[in-house]
Amino acid sequence: MSSVTAMSLDRAGFGADVFDAFIAGRKEPAWMLDARRAAFEQYLNLLADDLDPEEWKRVDLRVFNAAKFRPLNAAGQESGKPAAMTLLRDQAEYGGSIAHVDGHTAHCHLTPEIAAQGVLFGDLATLLAEHPERLRPYFMSQAVRPGTDRLSAWHAAFWTSGTLLFVPRGVEVELPLHSLISHTQNGVADFGHTLIILEDEARATLLEETASADPNAAGLHVGCVELIVGRHANLRYVQLQNWNQQTWHFAHQAGNVDAAGSLQWTVVGLGSRLAHIHQDVNLNGRAATAEVNGVTFTSDRQKISYYTQQHHRQQGTRSDLLYKEVLRDDSRVIWRGMIKVDPAGQQTDGYQRSDALMLSDSARCDSIPGLEIEADDVRCTHGATTGRVDKDQVFYCMSRGLSRQEAMHIIVEGFFQQVYDRIPIEVVRETLSRTVQGKLGIEAVA
Amino acid sequence: MSSVLKISDLHVSVGETPILKGVNIEIRQGEIHALMGPNGSGKSTLAYALAGHPNYHVTDGSIEIDGVNITEMEADERARLGMFLAFQYPVVIPGVKVADFLRHAISNIRNPERKEGEGLIGMREFRKEIRERMDELGMDPEFARRYLNDGFSGGEKKRMEILQMAMLQPRFAILDETDSGLDSDAVRVVSEGLARLSGPQMGVLIITHHERLLEFNPPQFTHVMLGGRIVETGDASLAHDLHANGYATVRQRHPDAAAENARAEQPTTV
Numbered sequence: 001m002s003s004v005t006a007m008s009l010d011r012a013g014f015g016a017d018v019f020d021a022f023i024a025g026r027k028e029p030a031w032m033l034d035a036r037r038a039a040f041e042q043y044l045n046l047l048a049d050d051l052d053p054e055e056w057k058r059v060d061l062r063v064f065n066a067a068k069f070r071p072l073n074a075a076g077q078e079s080g081k082p083a084a085m086t087l088l089r090d091q092a093e094y095g096g097s098i099a100h101v102d103g104h105t106a107h108c109h110l111t112p113e114i115a116a117q118g119v120l121f122g123d124l125a126t127l128l129a130e131h132p133e134r135l136r137p138y139f140m141s142q143a144v145r146p147g148t149d150r151l152s153a154w155h156a157a158f159w160t161s162g163t164l165l166f167v168p169r170g171v172e173v174e175l176p177l178h179s180l181i182s183h184t185q186n187g188v189a190d191f192g193h194t195l196i197i198l199e200d201e202a203r204a205t206l207l208e209e210t211a212s213a214d215p216n217a218a219g220l221h222v223g224c225v226e227l228i229v230g231r232h233a234n235l236r237y238v239q240l241q242n243w244n245q246q247t248w249h250f251a252h253q254a255g256n257v258d259a260a261g262s263l264q265w266t267v268v269g270l271g272s273r274l275a276h277i278h279q280d281v282n283l284n285g286r287a288a289t290a291e292v293n294g295v296t297f298t299s300d301r302q303k304i305s306y307y308t309q310q311h312h313r314q315q316g317t318r319s320d321l322l323y324k325e326v327l328r329d330d331s332r333v334i335w336r337g338m339i340k341v342d343p344a345g346q347q348t349d350g351y352q353r354s355d356a357l358m359l360s361d362s363a364r365c366d367s368i369p370g371l372e373i374e375a376d377d378v379r380c381t382h383g384a385t386t387g388r389v390d391k392d393q394v395f396y397c398m399s400r401g402l403s404r405q406e407a408m409h410i411i412v413e414g415f416f417q418q419v420y421d422r423i424p425i426e427v428v429r430e431t432l433s434r435t436v437q438g439k440l441g442i443e444a445v446a
Numbered sequence: 447m448s449s450v451l452k453i454s455d456l457h458v459s460v461g462e463t464p465i466l467k468g469v470n471i472e473i474r475q476g477e478i479h480a481l482m483g484p485n486g487s488g489k490s491t492l493a494y495a496l497a498g499h500p501n502y503h504v505t506d507g508s509i510e511i512d513g514v515n516i517t518e519m520e521a522d523e524r525a526r527l528g529m530f531l532a533f534q535y536p537v538v539i540p541g542v543k544v545a546d547f548l549r550h551a552i553s554n555i556r557n558p559e560r561k562e563g564e565g566l567i568g569m570r571e572f573r574k575e576i577r578e579r580m581d582e583l584g585m586d587p588e589f590a591r592r593y594l595n596d597g598f599s600g601g602e603k604k605r606m607e608i609l610q611m612a613m614l615q616p617r618f619a620i621l622d623e624t625d626s627g628l629d630s631d632a633v634r635v636v637s638e639g640l641a642r643l644s645g646p647q648m649g650v651l652i653i654t655h656h657e658r659l660l661e662f663n664p665p666q667f668t669h670v671m672l673g674g675r676i677v678e679t680g681d682a683s684l685a686h687d688l689h690a691n692g693y694a695t696v697r698q699r700h701p702d703a704a705a706e707n708a709r710a711e712q713p714t715t716v
């Protein structure tokens with residue numbers, strides 16, 4: 001299939017002219033520009049390589065044309081475009097917030113009390129330039145590396161704006177922080193990057209969302225999320241992807257958890273035309289734990305694909321992944337999951353499960369769990385189900401006076417409730433519940 | 447004026463297989479009817495057909511409430527007209543809290559014109575009501591926060607059916623073996639619960655194999671089903687007699703229906 005094969009630069013559409021124009025406008029330190037140039041070289045070389053078929057063979061990229069998208073010199077707000085609607089920002093009290101518009105940081109704020117504790121939060125490029133010795137060792141060198149594949153290299157060459165959160169050792173940030181990645185203009189290519197570093201014993205929560213201001217404007221997001229969780233640190237990170245249905249979303253996302261650290265990571269996929277997320281959880285230190293929650297609700301002709309990996313590299317580590325998908329209309333979801341246990345990963349406790357609920361005959365879901373275990377004393381379980389709304393459940397609800405439609409809706413909400421129950425942040429649970437209700441109510445469910 | 451549920455010459459098929467072959471029963475509000483019969487005789491089929499299960503096709507005859515033909519109505523419309531079925535096998539609905547489910551149900555039953563998205567019954571009023579009903583049934587208030595029938599024991603599920611009946615206050619209630627598979631304490635709770643709820647406002651059809659439920663709720667009428675037909679109707683003493691002596695004499699009196707029932711029992715009964 002063409003999607004996994006090598007690609008000519010003509011088809012990829014991001015040649016040296018585009019790159020030169022892009023970096024010409026950037027006032028960045030030499031090391032950053034050098035890294036971009038090196039990544040661009042890698043990108044050109046990687047275009048000639050096939051994408052990993054395990055990861056990509058079910059993702060059809062034939063109609064994707066990158067040449068239709070370009071990094072933009074100015075954010076839409078400056079050109080008078082309306083701002084994107086956010087689902088989360090006005091729903092809770094935040095300790096800080098940042099907003100990116102069309103690949104440019106438009107606004108950024110951190111309460112002085114939190115800043116006074118040495119927390120860094122704001123525009124990635126600015127903070128990287130200001131604190132290179134502290135931050136550079138983390139940037140695209142531990143969790144996601146530029147040379148992983150075509151997309152990571154593409155991102156490393158062109159990363160536009162980004163959110164950085166750095167929490168020093170022992171600092172606990174109680175209030176959540178908010179990050180918005182938004183598009184306002186047709187044809188925008190944004191390469192947003194999120195880098196979170198929690199030093200040992202630090203705690204923080206970041207709620208991030210993506211949104212489009214214009215439901216009809218086509219957009220491209222080639223993103224990267226890097227979560228670095230130190231020893232005994234605890235990070236709660238949510239990314240709520242809510243692009244319009246004209247947006248392509250590709251992302252490498254990885255979380256590294258050190259000894260006795262814990263990561264609670266929630267991935268929500270509601271929007272986009274086609275999304276592919278490569279999500280890695282690396283349990284790098286003894287007794288590190290990760291809980292991964294997925295909430296996906298597709299409709300129309302949307303396609304959302306996940307490639308998830310829970311990598312147990314040390315003793316006594318625990319991972320627990322639960323993805324729930326609801327599919328309407330002609331939409332499609334792909335989940336390819338893997339639990340990997342290294343020889344050092346004795347007494348691993350690994351769990352992964354994906355449950356899909358199909359609301360129409362023409363929706364399609366592929367869920368493929370997998371295990372690769374090289375230690376002998378482990379407990380790993382996996383499972384995947386796909387099914388339709390149970391007719392007996394519908395009848396039972398109707399026999400209590402609920403209309404067919406209301407019965408379907410309550411059953412779907414109940415289906416998601418099981419993953420909401422694992423999300424430790426009330427505003428996220430409530431927002432998801434409300435948003436899912438909204439998406440259910442768009443039109444009659446089959 | 448008291449309402450009447452009238453079942454006339456009801457024929458019901460599952461798929462291509464005819465199960466009920468002309469059932470006639472008339473139930474008035476305030477009456478208690480017992481429906482008995484051996485396994486596979488069609489009791490649950492009648493219950494599902496009355497509630498409007500889409501797999502149970504009425505091929506002939508009719509079901510009416512006060513002269514309104516409900517045979518073609520969907521289950522939710524029937525429920526809003528006051529029909530209630532306590533399921534023999536209550537369904538698990540994961541992730542849906544008992545309280546949320548019942549609040550939706552009650553809002554529709556009390557406001558039959560309600561459309562989805564329109565207001566639900568007030569939270570305070572509802573909470574007070576569910577707490578009182580649960581208390582009467584000796585249920586832990588914690589139950590309201592559990593997911594509907596998820597992980598419930600057999601007895602808890604049956605009690606949940608009675609709780610729903612208590613909340614929805616139907617005009618006509620069908621209890622399909624609500625007393626089966628329960629220990630004697632649970633049977634007592636369910637029996638007393640029903641006795642408290644039934645009254646001049648409720649017509650009840652009790653499907654049972656046991657005596658306890660009928661002791662607490664003595665029927666005015668007992669119907670015996672065999673091979674998809676009501677073959678005998680009597681008073682409470684008929685139920686008593688069947689409990690004491692089984693169905694052998696009924697089979698002897700109705701050999702044709704008994705033969706049909708025997709055929710029906712060949713496949714595994716539901």
Ligand SMILES: Nc1ncnc2c1ncn2[C@@H]1O[C@H](COP(=O)(O)OP(=O)(O)O)[C@@H](O)[C@H]1O
Binds near residue numbers: 460714
């Ligand atoms: N859903 C169904 N699918 C197939 N056969 C059914 C179904 N429901 C009932 N039957 C058949 O109808 C007959 C009557 O069953 P049922 O009404 O459950 O009897 P009872 O409740 O008196 O034991 C049985 O032969 C049973 O196998």
Ligand SMILES: [Mg+2]
Binds near residue numbers: 490622623
């Ligand atoms: Mg039965």
